[in-house]
Amino acid sequence: MISSMAASHAIWPKEDDAIFGLAAKAQQAVKKHGKDKVINSTLGALMDDNGDLICMKTVYDELKSMPNANLAAYALVAGQPDFLEAVQEACFREFKPDAFIKAVATPGGTGSVRHTIFNYTNPGDTVLVSDWYWKPYVTISEEFGRKVSHYKLFNDKNEFNIESFKENFETLLNKQKRLVAIINSPAQNPTGYSLSDEEWQQVIDIMKENAKNQDNRIILLIDVAYIDFAGKGNERRKFFKLFSNLPENILVVVGYSLSKGYTMYGMRLGAAIGISSNKDIAEEFYYSCAHSNRANWSNCNRGAMEVMARICKDPDKFKAYEEEKDLYKTMLQKRAEAFVKASEEVGLEILPYRDGFFISIPCDNAKEISDKLMEENLFLIPLKKGLRFAVCAVAEDKCRIAPAMIKKVMDSLK
Amino acid sequence: MISSMAASHAIWPKEDDAIFGLAAKAQQAVKKHGKDKVINSTLGALMDDNGDLICMKTVYDELKSMPNANLAAYALVAGQPDFLEAVQEACFREFKPDAFIKAVATPGGTGSVRHTIFNYTNPGDTVLVSDWYWKPYVTISEEFGRKVSHYKLFNDKNEFNIESFKENFETLLNKQKRLVAIINSPAQNPTGYSLSDEEWQQVIDIMKENAKNQDNRIILLIDVAYIDFAGKGNERRKFFKLFSNLPENILVVVGYSLSKGYTMYGMRLGAAIGISSNKDIAEEFYYSCAHSNRANWSNCNRGAMEVMARICKDPDKFKAYEEEKDLYKTMLQKRAEAFVKASEEVGLEILPYRDGFFISIPCDNAKEISDKLMEENLFLIPLKKGLRFAVCAVAEDKCRIAPAMIKKVMDSLK
Numbered sequence: 001m002i003s004s005m006a007a008s009h010a011i012w013p014k015e016d017d018a019i020f021g022l023a024a025k026a027q028q029a030v031k032k033h034g035k036d037k038v039i040n041s042t043l044g045a046l047m048d049d050n051g052d053l054i055c056m057k058t059v060y061d062e063l064k065s066m067p068n069a070n071l072a073a074y075a076l077v078a079g080q081p082d083f084l085e086a087v088q089e090a091c092f093r094e095f096k097p098d099a100f101i102k103a104v105a106t107p108g109g110t111g112s113v114r115h116t117i118f119n120y121t122n123p124g125d126t127v128l129v130s131d132w133y134w135k136p137y138v139t140i141s142e143e144f145g146r147k148v149s150h151y152k153l154f155n156d157k158n159e160f161n162i163e164s165f166k167e168n169f170e171t172l173l174n175k176q177k178r179l180v181a182i183i184n185s186p187a188q189n190p191t192g193y194s195l196s197d198e199e200w201q202q203v204i205d206i207m208k209e210n211a212k213n214q215d216n217r218i219i220l221l222i223d224v225a226y227i228d229f230a231g232k233g234n235e236r237r238k239f240f241k242l243f244s245n246l247p248e249n250i251l252v253v254v255g256y257s258l259s260k261g262y263t264m265y266g267m268r269l270g271a272a273i274g275i276s277s278n279k280d281i282a283e284e285f286y287y288s289c290a291h292s293n294r295a296n297w298s299n300c301n302r303g304a305m306e307v308m309a310r311i312c313k314d315p316d317k318f319k320a321y322e323e324e325k326d327l328y329k330t331m332l333q334k335r336a337e338a339f340v341k342a343s344e345e346v347g348l349e350i351l352p353y354r355d356g357f358f359i360s361i362p363c364d365n366a367k368e369i370s371d372k373l374m375e376e377n378l379f380l381i382p383l384k385k386g387l388r389f390a391v392c393a394v395a396e397d398k399c400r401i402a403p404a405m406i407k408k409v410m411d412s413l414k
Numbered sequence: 415m416i417s418s419m420a421a422s423h424a425i426w427p428k429e430d431d432a433i434f435g436l437a438a439k440a441q442q443a444v445k446k447h448g449k450d451k452v453i454n455s456t457l458g459a460l461m462d463d464n465g466d467l468i469c470m471k472t473v474y475d476e477l478k479s480m481p482n483a484n485l486a487a488y489a490l491v492a493g494q495p496d497f498l499e500a501v502q503e504a505c506f507r508e509f510k511p512d513a514f515i516k517a518v519a520t521p522g523g524t525g526s527v528r529h530t531i532f533n534y535t536n537p538g539d540t541v542l543v544s545d546w547y548w549k550p551y552v553t554i555s556e557e558f559g560r561k562v563s564h565y566k567l568f569n570d571k572n573e574f575n576i577e578s579f580k581e582n583f584e585t586l587l588n589k590q591k592r593l594v595a596i597i598n599s600p601a602q603n604p605t606g607y608s609l610s611d612e613e614w615q616q617v618i619d620i621m622k623e624n625a626k627n628q629d630n631r632i633i634l635l636i637d638v639a640y641i642d643f644a645g646k647g648n649e650r651r652k653f654f655k656l657f658s659n660l661p662e663n664i665l666v667v668v669g670y671s672l673s674k675g676y677t678m679y680g681m682r683l684g685a686a687i688g689i690s691s692n693k694d695i696a697e698e699f700y701y702s703c704a705h706s707n708r709a710n711w712s713n714c715n716r717g718a719m720e721v722m723a724r725i726c727k728d729p730d731k732f733k734a735y736e737e738e739k740d741l742y743k744t745m746l747q748k749r750a751e752a753f754v755k756a757s758e759e760v761g762l763e764i765l766p767y768r769d770g771f772f773i774s775i776p777c778d779n780a781k782e783i784s785d786k787l788m789e790e791n792l793f794l795i796p797l798k799k800g801l802r803f804a805v806c807a808v809a810e811d812k813c814r815i816a817p818a819m820i821k822k823v824m825d826s827l828k
Contacts (some may be wrong), residue, residue: 004696005631005665007592010533012705017491028488045488055482063485064478068469071477074459074679077431106680107521114710119424123537136708143709178421217419251419265488268521268682281419283428291426294550295547295557296528296710297521302680389554 004256009145016207017380019043019186022370026379039378039398039405041390044189044357045265046229046328049395054328056263058321062307071303078290079105079271087145087271091256095237098244100282103273104289105300108265109257110136112272113182114296116250116253118144119288120180120219126172128181132351132360132385134189134223137182153363160199166206171366173210178217186236187226187356190388191334194230194354200239201256206244211247225270228261229327229329230355243330248278251285258308260357304324332357335399336393343403348410350403361406364414372409378402416678423559426560433457433795436784440793446469450794453792453812453819455804457680460605460643460742463809468742470677472735476721485717492704493519493685497719500726501685505638505670509651512658514696516697517687518703519714522672523639524550524680528710530667532595534633540586542595546765546799548603548637551596567607572766574613580620585724587624592631599769600650601640604795604802608768614653618660625661632664639684642675643743644769662692665699672722674771675739683718725785746771749805749813757817762824764817771806775820779827786823792816798801 004011018044026040027127035051046054063071077083084103088096090303106112113136117127123145129137130153152164165181173179183203186194195203207218230236243252257270274285293299311317324339339359343350351360363369366382381388387406393397418425433456440454449465458470492498496516502510520526527550531541537559543551544567555562563586564777566578579595587593597617600608609617621632644650645741657666671684688699707713725731739806753773767773780796787794795802801820805813 002628002662002692002777003694004698005633005663005690006533006698006702007536009536010706011698012700012701014701016704017708020490023571042487056485060485061480068474069467070473070680072677072680073467073758074457074673076434104762110712111710119420122421122423136712140709141707214416219419242792248416249419259488263486266484266486266713268711268715269712276419278416280417284418284420284425287426287428288420288424290430291553292424292557294431295554296525297523297548299680301682325704401672 039238047393075299075302082309094239102286107268109270184223187231191351192353225257226356267304339399348407350402362386461689461807489713489716496723509654516700521682523684526669598637600644604692605765605774606767639671753813760823762817776800
């Protein structure tokens with residue numbers, strides 16, 4: 001009787017995804033009590049006020065009117081050239097950095113995080129991530145035998161904790177001489193925080209100071225999965241310009257995703273976009289990621305690439321797409337405003353929200369509170385350091401009443 | 415001036431995919447000389463006699479008539495339950511082994527190869543692959559710091575070289591105590607060979623003999639990417655039954671792909687299907703692959719899963735799908751017969767073809783011959799040990815004339 005066949009690095013707890021488990025419970029509650037009686041704030045996808053997934057018409061009309069061969073054919077390993085051009089325009093808009101830039105298609109933003117961690121760290125290295133974070137950063141690091149260290153995302157004024165970032169960044173870099181640091185902004189998951197342009201400048205100043213040592217290799221991974229729903233107009237893209245003309249031993253990788261901005265979650269498309277002052281470094285990035293594409297999934301969803309390229313290349317289609325998206329962006333912003341305002345009114349402490357799909361409530365006993373709230377048919381996600389409420393999935397009127405429900409349960413458990 | 419930012423294991427030659435480069439040259443020739451004058455036998459995708467990609471109507475009608483939400487929503491990390499059930503039925507049909515079986519969705523067959531190599535070998539290990547092989551087996555192994563050793567696919571009677579397989583298998587297993595051995599059958603890429611059921615039995619006997627040592631961990635990866643176009647009816651699936659009741663230290667992984675059988679190349683869907691006599695080992699496989707899914711691409715193409723599950727669950731739809739596919743299977747078999755017969759007639763030596771998309775011609779100077787054939791507008795793929803002709807992509811009349819063209823150029827270069 002043997003107990004295992006997998007190599008030791010590939011044996012994991014037999015656990016299913018917790019978020020999907022909670023989402024299933026919320027669905028059961030909807031069936032039992034009706035939609036009106038349930039607040040399902042579990043999944044990170046944009047829902048309409050009726051709780052149905054929003055699928056952008058401009059995106060899916062384009063997809064369904066395309067010749068079948070555009071969906072069926074293999075894409076090139078690194079991605080279709082017109083997509084790789086379009087995705088850079090869609091990401092940077094008028095704030096494209098002055099640098100050598102190369103993009104590679106990946107399945108969602110996940111693939112770009114995976115490529116950056118796998119290709120730019122050594123086994124045993126530690127990756128730097130904030131203490132409020134998207135859990136798969138750790139899953140990815142663990143998969144490849146990398147560790148994760150956390151800097152504090154906020155200082156006691158609820159601003160970006162630049163001191164904690166600096167201290168952890170320099171400690172790891174001095175030890176490893178090579179560091180992948182991840183910043184998820186704008187619209188961080190799970191807090192909704194976005195670094196201000198001044199805070200970005202501080203981050204760059206720290207990187208530049210440490211780049212003076214030519215032995216250092218600094219890789220900044222910026223996860224912008226939620227950028228298309230952040231800020232007014234393109235204000236949350238201004239910071240990209242700051243990545244112009246950086247020292248050559250700083251590589252910036254932008255992890256872009258089509259999941260949210262194009263409501264293409266299930267189609268699995270994104271891009272890893274490398275930014276360097278050195279042409280060879282940008283090309284090294286491209287060929288490194290292309291090799292990883294070939295060795296992990298061969299190539300990405302061709303139809304999704306075609307849809308995005310067609311929309312972005314055609315001014316009329318792009319305008320229609322932007323108008324549709326802006327409607328949903330406004331809807332999202334109103335929901336978040338309602339939640340933030342109601343929290344203030346009832347005295348519920350929340351983390352500083354700026355943009356995006358989620359708002360977080362700091363607490364020590366998240367699981368206990370979440371369980372109790374489930375009894376009242378409010379479903380949210382318990383994290384290590386607090387609760388995540390998905391405003392993306394909850395109608396404005398429910399966003400207005402949820403904070404009082406949460407506050408009441410928290411107080412009852414004190 | 416620094417020259418590199420990537421970690422040393424992630425620096426690769428700055429080379430683009432050779433096959434797509436040759437395919438592009440063939441396209442240029444078509445533009446210049448017209449379709450009639452060009453034989454484009456480069457890409458491994460089924461084309462009609464006009465050189466256009468075949469996209470199965472039963473598949474794409476289903477896709478395009480589906481509600482947008484079924485395409486847009488995230489799939490579960492391991493795959494949608496109905497897909498994971500359907501894919502096992504589609505793969506095994508009436509020859510499902512008597513064993514514990516768990517499936518996980520992957521992007522194409524590539525993802526299943528990736529998972530098996532990464533999760534079932536240790537860094538530095540050697541994977542066993544035949545000497546005629548699909549190149550990405552090596553790309554995947556290299557990506558993860560694994561080596562590749564080759565057994566001879568054919569003996570001097572042009573049968574499966576069981577002696578060479580046994581010798582290499584036992585040498586590696588004795589050294590490593592853990593071995594992933596890959597067999598790409600039926601319809602091997604690039605030779606079109608399919609192991610007979612007797613040859614499969616010999617492979618199993620070798621595995622069983624070596625499984626007597628309880629310290630050994632034997633993992634057999636069967637790449638069946640082309641199975642849906644192999645043999646008459648389901649005869650090429652009979653061998654699956656042989657994987658019933660194996661010793662517990664033999665894990666069989668079937669890498670199934672929807673790329674060919676459903677003409678969904680660009681949609682990136684397949685499955686890794688683990689077969690074990692031990693329930694815990696099957697579950698370990700599932701959770702290991704699910705962890706790898708989360709850590710590499712999060713989840714797979716939801717729409718592609720829905721299409722397959724809907725077709726397989728509905729007897730009428732499945733019948734229509736099978737009828738459509740069988741038309742193309744017959745078309746492919748006629749093309750291959752024409753190529754094989756013409757080869758005999760002109761005395762062109764080819765490797766033993768049984769099924770599938772490709773036929774191979776052994777030779778020492780493949781690149782030279784390929785270059786020369788390009789001048790005559792015949793485009794095929796030069797490999798280390800010969801030439802690969804894609805009958806999947808070439809009309810029957812052209813399959814009939816190609817062998818003479820190849821023979822003539824080969825003779826002229828002797």
